[in-house]
Amino acid sequence: MKRSPVEQYARKLPQEKTDSVRSATVKVTNARLTGLAASFEDPEAARTEAAKIKDFVLEHLDELLNRLVENCEKQGIQVHRAEDAAEANKIILQIAKRAAPGGGVVTKAKSMATEEIHLNEHLEHAGYEPVETDLGEYVVQIDHDTPSHIVAPIIHKNRREIARSFAREGLGDYTEDPSTLAMQARAHLREKFHEAKIGVSGVNFAIAETGRIVLIENEGNNRFSTTAPDVHIALMGIEKMLPREQDLPLFLKLLAGSATGQSLTTYVHLIAGPRREDEIDGPSEIHLVLLDNGRRKVLAGPYKEILRCIRCGACLNVCPVYRQGSGHAYGHVYSGPLGAVLAPALEGVDKLGYLAKASSLCGACEEVCPVKIPIPRMLLQLRDEGTRTGAIKDPANWNLYATGAVKAGRWKTGLKLLPMATGVVPHPMKSGWGEFHELPHREGRTFRDWWKDHKPTPAAALPHTEEPARPEKPTPEKKDPWAEFEAKLANLGGRLTTLGDLDLSDKTCYLDADAIALLKGAKFGGVTGDVWQAEVGITTALCAVVETGSVLLAAGSGKARLASLAPPVHIVLVRDIVPSLDDIFAKLPDRTSVVVTGTSRTADIEGVLVRGVHGPRELIVVRIS
Amino acid sequence: MLTCLCDAFFGEVGIATVRVLEHAGCEVVFDETQTCCGQPPFNAGDWKAARKIARHCIESLHPYGEIPLVTPSGSCAAMLREGYPMLFEGTEHPNCFELGEFLVHKLGIQSWPGEVSPRKVAFHRACHGRGLGLKDEQERLVRSLQGVELVQFAQQEQCCGFGGAFAATHGKLSSGIGQEKLDNILASGAEWLVSGDMGCLMHLNGLIQKHNLPLKTAHFAQFLSEAIPA
Numbered sequence: 001m002k003r004s005p006v007e008q009y010a011r012k013l014p015q016e017k018t019d020s021v022r023s024a025t026v027k028v029t030n031a032r033l034t035g036l037a038a039s040f041e042d043p044e045a046a047r048t049e050a051a052k053i054k055d056f057v058l059e060h061l062d063e064l065l066n067r068l069v070e071n072c073e074k075q076g077i078q079v080h081r082a083e084d085a086a087e088a089n090k091i092i093l094q095i096a097k098r099a100a101p102g103g104g105v106v107t108k109a110k111s112m113a114t115e116e117i118h119l120n121e122h123l124e125h126a127g128y129e130p131v132e133t134d135l136g137e138y139v140v141q142i143d144h145d146t147p148s149h150i151v152a153p154i155i156h157k158n159r160r161e162i163a164r165s166f167a168r169e170g171l172g173d174y175t176e177d178p179s180t181l182a183m184q185a186r187a188h189l190r191e192k193f194h195e196a197k198i199g200v201s202g203v204n205f206a207i208a209e210t211g212r213i214v215l216i217e218n219e220g221n222n223r224f225s226t227t228a229p230d231v232h233i234a235l236m237g238i239e240k241m242l243p244r245e246q247d248l249p250l251f252l253k254l255l256a257g258s259a260t261g262q263s264l265t266t267y268v269h270l271i272a273g274p275r276r277e278d279e280i281d282g283p284s285e286i287h288l289v290l291l292d293n294g295r296r297k298v299l300a301g302p303y304k305e306i307l308r309c310i311r312c313g314a315c316l317n318v319c320p321v322y323r324q325g326s327g328h329a330y331g332h333v334y335s336g337p338l339g340a341v342l343a344p345a346l347e348g349v350d351k352l353g354y355l356a357k358a359s360s361l362c363g364a365c366e367e368v369c370p371v372k373i374p375i376p377r378m379l380l381q382l383r384d385e386g387t388r389t390g391a392i393k394d395p396a397n398w399n400l401y402a403t404g405a406v407k408a409g410r411w412k413t414g415l416k417l418l419p420m421a422t423g424v425v426p427h428p429m430k431s432g433w434g435e436f437h438e439l440p441h442r443e444g445r446t447f448r449d450w451w452k453d454h455k456p457t458p459a460a461a462l463p464h465t466e467e468p469a470r471p472e473k474p475t476p477e478k479k480d481p482w483a484e485f486e487a488k489l490a491n492l493g494g495r496l497t498t499l500g501d502l503d504l505s506d507k508t509c510y511l512d513a514d515a516i517a518l519l520k521g522a523k524f525g526g527v528t529g530d531v532w533q534a535e536v537g538i539t540t541a542l543c544a545v546v547e548t549g550s551v552l553l554a555a556g557s558g559k560a561r562l563a564s565l566a567p568p569v570h571i572v573l574v575r576d577i578v579p580s581l582d583d584i585f586a587k588l589p590d591r592t593s594v595v596v597t598g599t600s601r602t603a604d605i606e607g608v609l610v611r612g613v614h615g616p617r618e619l620i621v622v623r624i625s
Numbered sequence: 626m627l628t629c630l631c632d633a634f635f636g637e638v639g640i641a642t643v644r645v646l647e648h649a650g651c652e653v654v655f656d657e658t659q660t661c662c663g664q665p666p667f668n669a670g671d672w673k674a675a676r677k678i679a680r681h682c683i684e685s686l687h688p689y690g691e692i693p694l695v696t697p698s699g700s701c702a703a704m705l706r707e708g709y710p711m712l713f714e715g716t717e718h719p720n721c722f723e724l725g726e727f728l729v730h731k732l733g734i735q736s737w738p739g740e741v742s743p744r745k746v747a748f749h750r751a752c753h754g755r756g757l758g759l760k761d762e763q764e765r766l767v768r769s770l771q772g773v774e775l776v777q778f779a780q781q782e783q784c785c786g787f788g789g790a791f792a793a794t795h796g797k798l799s800s801g802i803g804q805e806k807l808d809n810i811l812a813s814g815a816e817w818l819v820s821g822d823m824g825c826l827m828h829l830n831g832l833i834q835k836h837n838l839p840l841k842t843a844h845f846a847q848f849l850s851e852a853i854p855a
Contacts (some may be wrong), residue, residue, distance in 0.1 A: 005797040018801070026780060162680060320784045320802040321795075358795060360788025360802065361668060362752035375754075379712065383670030396790060398666035402674035405629075406681040408658035418633055432793030436800035437831025440634045447627055447639035451655055454640075457647035464733040
């Protein structure tokens with residue numbers, strides 16, 4: 001019998017790879033638990049609520065899509081609809097050819113949807129140079145590899161492999177230090193951001209009610225890719241909508257917590273249309289490409305709940321099969337439990353139904369899913385569909401087994417013959433089992449023999465102790481919001497200070513319009529109008545957020561978005577503070593904004609935290625009164 | 626419900642289950658026409674075969690009747706509670722329980738008096754407890770035995786890799802997961818591996834025997850039965 005490709009891959013996978021994947025996934029799985037517990041009083045209730053909202057989206061998909069399109073267009077985002085991968089590629093290439101007829105660099109933010117349509121190949125074929133700018137995706141690209149995880153693309157690689165690749169590409173001297181490697185990538189990709197006329201991204205959420213496109217990330221490459229070039233193209237699976245802006249905090253916290261254990265990703269980019277006339281930078285054109293590519297078909301079938309997925313990767317991290325085989329074992333863009341359902345649901349059980357068999361059905365995936373997708377149930381349904389349609393064949397003759405199991409007489413005869421059968425008859429399961437296991441053999445008495453003349457065991461009074469009552473949670477003391485914010489910020493690599501303690505006398509600074517007024521009389525080492533050259537970018541924020549230690553920045557008149565991203569140090573002046581993420585919407589202007597939570601960071605190299613990978617490595621929040 | 630594995634290979638677990646239930650004050654009825662719940666073909670994707678077996682199981686064991694159906698296997702209980710509604714639409718909730726669940730939640734037993742010889746035990750929670758909403762019921766009873774020292778081990782919550790036919794069709798993946806579990810248990814210094822599902826234990830035992838690992842295995846009912854005074 002032909003072995004499943006997943007099993008075949010696992011057999012050839014060196015132990016070193018399994019070890020890389022296991023250590024990283026175990027770490028993130030533990031971080032997830034702590035992260036969600038810190039973000040939500042009741043993570044379980046949060047998951048239930050999120051599942052409900054995603055189901056609402058799926059039930060009202062067309063209505064919400066129409067609303068999204070209408071609201072996007074209102075703010076100047078051009079929307080395109082693509083039935084399949086071919087059409088999406090065609091649309092994107094048409095936009096590219098208008099924007100940069102001569103080809104050139106296209107910076108890419110990490111996006112599974114663009115992987116799904118194999119966009120890079122199409123761009124290359126048309127004479128463009130697509131450059132993956134997420135650290136992990138960049139390594140994948142220069143190694144001509146494919147991502148083996150939807151969140152951590154190089155989870156299967158160790159630092160020695162990455163070091164060899166960087167040295168080979170001439171990024172710098174050979175080093176195995178994750179921080180130095182990340183800085184080499186930063187320097188190399190900085191040039192690309194400068195050069196690119198087009199930036200391509202995926203979409204994490206799109207808000208139907210307002211037409212806002214939401215992108216999340218930790219490194220800063222995504223904001224660079226979608227801010228520096230003149231044209232931003234965002235590719236989005238049609239299911240990735242949220243009805244209202246107020247749904248966003250729940251999903252942002254669930255996604256970050258489930259994916260990495262963070263309270264929030266470093267950057268939450270809230271895009272509200274192209275650059276306004278009074279703004280200094282940002283793309284002058286934004287295109288949103290809505291991708292179906294089989295999704296409506298999935299929505300109409302028995303696996304529709306898989307479209308709730310928000311691509312956090314928690315099910316991959318916790319899956320014992322994924323941990324053993326890595327994402328590449330699945331041979332598809334979408335791997336792990338998510339992929340084992342989504343891939344055959346999108347592309348056909350006849351083609352990929354075997355993926356549903358590569359699971360021990362342990363149920364850990366459903367337990368961690370932020371939107372409670374019943375993955376094990378769907379794996380079973382896929383197995384049933386695959387068996388009925390002849391797409392999947394099982395080596396065992398279950399019909400024969402059933403014939404024996406429906407008559408007590410046959411069953412008992414079978415049991416009597418069993419010791420001989422396991423020894424002599426080539427059982428269809430025996431070869432697969434016996435390769436790695438000793439065969440089971442009867443141990444001790446048989447139950448049926450014992451039952452015939454068994455005397456009841458004497459009953460005893462057993463202790464029926466009450467379960468101890470849970471101690472009530474003490475009500476938290478009211479803390480000073482700024483003190484709480486300061487502690488959160490410090491954990492995120494930032495620090496809180498005051499104007500008086502700020503010394504910029506030896507730094508070349510870029511100041512945005514609002515900051516200039518606030519810093520009248522301050523001494524600077526120098527002032528520049530070029531964000532790319534500045535050592536320090538000084539901006540203002542609309543508010544600080546206690547809950548997550550974040551600051552909310554918005555584009556505006558005389559402001560450069562890159563001031564908070566390009567210089568190695570970002571100083572942000574802020575007066576107001578709000579308790580939670582829910583409160584930012586009252587402050588949010590009708591312009592592109594960003595929630596910044598700590599410094600730019602990556603953990604792509606062996607899970608080691610490196611700060612300042614594309615964005616600032618220092619974040620200084622200045623409280624002004 | 627004895628389960629097919631205990632019927633075929635692990636009679637002692639069935640015997641221990643009856644002794645434990647009787648010791649807890651239950652009158653145990655055993656229907657001799659019972660065979661299998663249908664889970665093996667159900668998991669393998671052959672639902673036609675699974676339905677045939679499930680019908681036989683319903684006829685012989687009346688899981689929807691008044692007498693609670695108790696089984697020393699979380700996965701068989703899950704088959705009746707979660708699998709049958711997938712095989713037959715609109716079926717009612719069966720009166721069926723995993724043994725530890727029944728002792729703790731139905732009989733209200735929180736600890737098991739009695740003693741066994743001193744031993745270091747690693748407890749593996751079988752995954753089907755997830756679907757049943759089980760927590761530490763089985764573990765709690767084992768921990769309460771005098772003589773048992775329960776040890777913690779790395780990645781305790783991870784599956785053992787059995788998965789029914791998966792262990793035969795995806796042998797490398799399955800045994801790789803199982804080996805990881807055994808490595809973690811051995812590193813904890815445990816002499817015994819105890820669980821509540823003979824599927825997991827059959828798989829892990831197959832690996833233990835293949836590699837001559839210094840680890841004994843038992844179903845938790847066997848420990849409870851052993852502690853019943855003679």
